[in-house]
Amino acid sequence: MENVVIIGTGCAGLTAALYTARANLNPLVLTGTMPGGLLTTTSTVENFPGWPEGINGYDLMAKLQQQAERFGARVQFGTFESIETLPQSFRLTVDGEPVETRTVIIATGASHRHLGIPSEAKLDKKGVTYCATCDGALPMFRNKPLVVVGGGDSACEEATYLTRFASQVFLVHRRDQLRASKIMAERLLKTPKITPVWDSVVAEILDVAQDKVTGVRLRNVKTGAEQTLECAGVFVAIGHAPNTSLFKGFIDLDENGYIVPRKGAATNVPGIFAAGDCVDHVYRQAITAAGMGCAAAIEAERYLAALT
Ligand code: NAP
Numbered sequence: 001m002e003n004v005v006i007i008g009t010g011c012a013g014l015t016a017a018l019y020t021a022r023a024n025l026n027p028l029v030l031t032g033t034m035p036g037g038l039l040t041t042t043s044t045v046e047n048f049p050g051w052p053e054g055i056n057g058y059d060l061m062a063k064l065q066q067q068a069e070r071f072g073a074r075v076q077f078g079t080f081e082s083i084e085t086l087p088q089s090f091r092l093t094v095d096g097e098p099v100e101t102r103t104v105i106i107a108t109g110a111s112h113r114h115l116g117i118p119s120e121a122k123l124d125k126k127g128v129t130y131c132a133t134c135d136g137a138l139p140m141f142r143n144k145p146l147v148v149v150g151g152g153d154s155a156c157e158e159a160t161y162l163t164r165f166a167s168q169v170f171l172v173h174r175r176d177q178l179r180a181s182k183i184m185a186e187r188l189l190k191t192p193k194i195t196p197v198w199d200s201v202v203a204e205i206l207d208v209a210q211d212k213v214t215g216v217r218l219r220n221v222k223t224g225a226e227q228t229l230e231c232a233g234v235f236v237a238i239g240h241a242p243n244t245s246l247f248k249g250f251i252d253l254d255e256n257g258y259i260v261p262r263k264g265a266a267t268n269v270p271g272i273f274a275a276g277d278c279v280d281h282v283y284r285q286a287i288t289a290a291g292m293g294c295a296a297a298i299e300a301e302r303y304l305a306a307l308t
Helices: 011-022 057-070 118-122 153-162 182-190 286-307
Strands: 002-007 028-030 074-076 080-086 089-094 097-106 110-112 145-149 168-172 194-197 200-206 215-220 226-230 233-236 240-242 272-274
Touching: 002 011, 002 286, 011 028, 011 057, 011 097, 011 286, 057 074, 097 286, 118 200, 145 153, 145 226, 153 168, 153 182, 153 233, 168 200, 182 194, 272 286
Parallel strands: 002 028, 002 097, 028 074, 097 272, 145 168, 145 233, 168 194
Antiparallel strands: 080 089, 089 097, 110 240, 200 215, 215 226
16 A cells, blocks of 8 residues: 555656655655656746756756655656545556555646647647647758747747747737746747737648648638748647546546645545646746645645544
8 A cells, every 4th residue: 555646747746756755655656648747848947946047847857856766756657547435545547557545646737738720630740749849850840930829938938949940930829919927028029030920820730631731821810811821830839738637526626627726735535635737727837836746745744644
């Protein structure tokens, strides 16, 4: 019987691992399908305290995992599939195998949101992508015009990063004002290689018939006018949706699928705690996820102490 199983290895999960390991709870930490979480796909993280020069997202997560392992956390490649309640414990199914545990910390994070148009799915990985750091340097995108969709920090970061490779970057946003933080927005608007296309949405990604991205058909949401932009890639950066579907009916979720927290890091089920982007639709920062992971670990430790 495990004391604590942590589902997810992003900032929230690995910080919970660090704290529960240091509390001698010998946590089992499941990576899921994206070890290290979404931060591993970020280029430089400039706002994590303690890194005045910034740190590469992958390196930050690798260091956090090493730190948790140093105190005894066991990080295991494994994908959580389901959960059921036992008396004062839970049975998880992980890659088809049962794992019994007294407490669970859900830190499953969030995934990239999709535009939801048919051509997007058909051209996925054929020029449509959700990660500039992962795909931006591919030969198919080099010295070509590229489109980034979105107006938040992610879109600004992706667009700025892509200027290293692209001949030109078009930032397509559905309003005429960026949602991004001031510093990111200002940086983007000052970059000569980036051209914002305001008040516009992607009506269609071209060209499904050629089985590759050749352009986008845009629609102006104010005038209804359409225009076509030639491009070799479409980078979708329109936010995230929480990875909580496997907990539906078991854990209370809000209308957007975020876990509803009770008294800090607890959930509606005693013994199950939650942290990070699967709970937080307000702050959604690496450092707040880490803080929530710490809180969930302390709550799990107190819950276990009260059981004995
Ligand atoms: P976000 O802040 O939710 O922004 C999503 C953007 O996509 C918004 O501009 C939104 O438009 C647009 N959008 C949403 N659905 C759309 C659709 N169906 N079609 C077209 N456009 C759509 O998401 P994010 O940029 O991923 O950022 C998430 C969080 O992570 C934020 O808290 C952000 O500060 C943080 N973050 C921080 C950094 C950093 O500091 N280095 C980097 C990345 C992310 P509207 O503006 O009209 O709503």
